[in-house]
Amino acid sequence: MKYKLIASISKSLLFARFKQTLVAAIGVTFSITMFITLLSFMSGLNDLLDGLILNRTAHVRLYNEIKASDQQPVDLSEKYKGHHNFVSSVKPRDEKAEIHNSGAIIHALETDNRVTGVAPKIMAQVFYNVGSIDLTGVINGIDVDEETRLFFFKNYVVEGNYIDLKNTPNSIILGKGAAEKMMSAIGDIIQVTTSKGDRVQLKVVGYFQSGIQEIDKVQSYASISTTQKILGQPNSYITDIQVKLKNVLDAPMIAKEFQKKFNVEAVDIQTANSQFETGSSIRTLISYAVGITLLIVAGFGIYNILNMMIYEKMDSIAILKATGFSGKDVNNIFITIALSIGIFGGALGLLFGYGLCNIIEHIPFNTPSLPTVKTYPINYNPKFYMIGTVFSIITTYLAGYFPSRKASKIDPVIIIRGK
Amino acid sequence: MSKKILIANKICKSFHDPITVQVLNDISFSVDKGEFISVIGRSGCGKSTLLYILSTMDTDYSGELFIDGVLMRTKKEKELARVRNEKIGFVFQFHYLLNEFSVLQNVMLPGLKLNKYSKKEVEHRAYEKLKVLGIENEALKLPNQLSGGQKQRVAIARALINDPLIIMGDEPTGNLDKKNSEVVFQIFKELANSFQQTLLIVTHDNEFAARTNRIIEMEDGKIINM
Numbered sequence: 001m002k003y004k005l006i007a008s009i010s011k012s013l014l015f016a017r018f019k020q021t022l023v024a025a026i027g028v029t030f031s032i033t034m035f036i037t038l039l040s041f042m043s044g045l046n047d048l049l050d051g052l053i054l055n056r057t058a059h060v061r062l063y064n065e066i067k068a069s070d071q072q073p074v075d076l077s078e079k080y081k082g083h084h085n086f087v088s089s090v091k092p093r094d095e096k097a098e099i100h101n102s103g104a105i106i107h108a109l110e111t112d113n114r115v116t117g118v119a120p121k122i123m124a125q126v127f128y129n130v131g132s133i134d135l136t137g138v139i140n141g142i143d144v145d146e147e148t149r150l151f152f153f154k155n156y157v158v159e160g161n162y163i164d165l166k167n168t169p170n171s172i173i174l175g176k177g178a179a180e181k182m183m184s185a186i187g188d189i190i191q192v193t194t195s196k197g198d199r200v201q202l203k204v205v206g207y208f209q210s211g212i213q214e215i216d217k218v219q220s221y222a223s224i225s226t227t228q229k230i231l232g233q234p235n236s237y238i239t240d241i242q243v244k245l246k247n248v249l250d251a252p253m254i255a256k257e258f259q260k261k262f263n264v265e266a267v268d269i270q271t272a273n274s275q276f277e278t279g280s281s282i283r284t285l286i287s288y289a290v291g292i293t294l295l296i297v298a299g300f301g302i303y304n305i306l307n308m309m310i311y312e313k314m315d316s317i318a319i320l321k322a323t324g325f326s327g328k329d330v331n332n333i334f335i336t337i338a339l340s341i342g343i344f345g346g347a348l349g350l351l352f353g354y355g356l357c358n359i360i361e362h363i364p365f366n367t368p369s370l371p372t373v374k375t376y377p378i379n380y381n382p383k384f385y386m387i388g389t390v391f392s393i394i395t396t397y398l399a400g401y402f403p404s405r406k407a408s409k410i411d412p413v414i415i416i417r418g419k
Numbered sequence: 420m421s422k423k424i425l426i427a428n429k430i431c432k433s434f435h436d437p438i439t440v441q442v443l444n445d446i447s448f449s450v451d452k453g454e455f456i457s458v459i460g461r462s463g464c465g466k467s468t469l470l471y472i473l474s475t476m477d478t479d480y481s482g483e484l485f486i487d488g489v490l491m492r493t494k495k496e497k498e499l500a501r502v503r504n505e506k507i508g509f510v511f512q513f514h515y516l517l518n519e520f521s522v523l524q525n526v527m528l529p530g531l532k533l534n535k536y537s538k539k540e541v542e543h544r545a546y547e548k549l550k551v552l553g554i555e556n557e558a559l560k561l562p563n564q565l566s567g568g569q570k571q572r573v574a575i576a577r578a579l580i581n582d583p584l585i586i587m588g589d590e591p592t593g594n595l596d597k598k599n600s601e602v603v604f605q606i607f608k609e610l611a612n613s614f615q616q617t618l619l620i621v622t623h624d625n626e627f628a629a630r631t632n633r634i635i636e637m638e639d640g641k642i643i644n645m
Contacts (some may be wrong), residue, residue, distance in 0.1 A: 005528075005531045005532060009528075012517075012520055013519060014517070016518070016519040039513055082623035170490075194536075235538070265482065315515055316515075316554050318515070319515040319516075319517070320517075320528075321500065321513075322503060323504060323509065323532070323577065324500050324501065324503045324504020324529050324532050324581075325500060325504075326497040327496055328498070329499075329532075411476070411477075412476045413471045413476045
């Protein structure tokens with residue numbers, strides 16, 4: 001009952017200065033709209049850019065590093081035990097880049113319940129032969145189905161059908177840049193030379209475009225069995241095991257565990273791609289800073305309008321106080337005015353923000369480096385809407401708090417005497 | 420008739436800005452129920468200042484003030500607001516109606532604030548008060564559609580809504596022409612005679628004062644005649 005009275009007084013004061021109120025509310029609406037749009041767009045863009053690398057990167061990658069043995073023969077000798085041995089110019093063992101016992105490791109990983117999927121991979125250094133010129137390149141031997149399921153391989157095959165890689169023997173999907181240099185069309189036969197000097201002929205079944213030019217100029221894909229054949233290796237030969245985890249944040253911990261357990265090198269996504277994390281977080285920080293600045297500016301608008309209203313309504317405030325309204329009541333009246341401007345303006349802002357995001361999402365955005373993207377990316381994260389709501393309420397509350405405190409301190413005597 | 424509604428005991432007040440000037444000096448008097456009192460004096464003799472102290476709006480004074488037997492000095496701002504709401508009705512020189520509200524709502528506001536009756540009852544009571552003052556037909560108009568005399572009558576109705584112990588007026592006829600002043604005086608007279616309403620009216624209209632029950636005359640911050 002009591003609050004209803006205060007609300008009705010607030011409403012009357014609000015509508016008495018409808019235009020000013022509207023301007024204040026539009027300020028809040030505008031800032032919330034921009035806040036939502038900015039964050040949705042920026043975070044959509046972030047996701048897109050991160051996705052370029054992170055979507056296609058294993059959460060944990062197991063491989064065998066070619067390096068010198070930790071224990072040189074002299075260390076094993078009984079005679080020189082306890083001596084300080086210096087061996088210079090140590091060379092790595094003659095060892096293949098293969099992961100030993102890969103079948104058993106893959107089986108163990110597949111039964112681990114923290115793992116979403118496992119995709120084996122072979123990296124093969126080759127030369128693409130173009131006439132008399134050799135271009136350096138890398139052929140990734142992949143399990144086509146798993147690679148598509150876990151790392152969206154299909155999305156990056158821009159021409160040709162990705163599944164042909166599995167179904168056509170001795171086939172290759174060339175990086176778009178490499179294909180352009182070699183001027184090879186789909187269906188052409190190209191020739192590659194392995195690092196051991198073997199020459200192999202492969203049929204081009206598609207083009208692959210990752211969005212990162214340096215990669216597209218070098219990398220190509222073939223099936224695992226084709227790659228094993230190119231390298232002349234048995235079908236147990238695997239150089240990399242890519243693991244996708246259920247929770248990406250566990251990657252560093254799990255990588256360490258696998259390293260110990262399987263006696264291989266393991267690198268987690270956070271270590272391998274730390275620069276992307278930094279970039280995204282700074283972009284996010286900047287968008288929040290701009291968005292919150294907008295809100296604060298809107299808050300000042302409300303502050304000004306309320307201040308003016310209080311000067312205009314000084315007589316009314318005084319008479320309310322003379323007839324028995326306490327300072328607290330007057331305070332509540334102006335806080336209510338500010339909050340209703342904030343809530344009304346904020347709610348409209350959320351709607352407009354959503355609308356603007358929808359519009360932006362339909363603006364064509366074609367760029368050669370991002371084959372899968374046709375329109376501007378937008379992230380509809382409900383978190384932004386929640387932050388927008390909370391901030392619009394907080395800023396308008398503060399914007400109302402100071403003027404209303406002033407109003408509550410108005411002494412009824414001074415104005416009435418002043419007349 | 421002997422119940423003391425308001426007792427002022429040695430009330431003093433000084434302004435300190437820019438130099439200390441004593442505006443009220445040892446004011447002591449009391450008001451009985453049903454009295455119709457006028458306070459007169461020249462401009463600047465402190466009569467308005469006294470009224471603001473008596474009305475609890477000004478708390479910066481020394482001395483004691485009892486309203487309905489309760490000492491005001493120790494009360495907090497919120498409690499004083501409650502006292503004004505419940506026990507005092509105000510009529511000022513200027514009507515101070517809220518232009519955003521209809522006449523009826525203006526009258527109802529202090530009643531709703533008191534929260535003693537339901538909204539329906541307050542509305543009913545407001546109509547009754549307006550009827551007593553002969554302006555019930557203007558109830559749904561906005562204040563700025565009324566004449567000066569009508570506005571002042573609305574202000575009186577607003578002062579009456581909570582059945583206050585005492586009505587305080589600061590030059591309530593100061594802004595009105597002869598005819599309307601007479602109307603307002605008759606209303607006060609009627610309230611005092613028929614409803615035993617206690618009234619304390621500050622005025623410089625000696626003719627007005629002469630027709631009240633009791634005159635308190637002030638000069639230089641002192642009561643010289645009462």
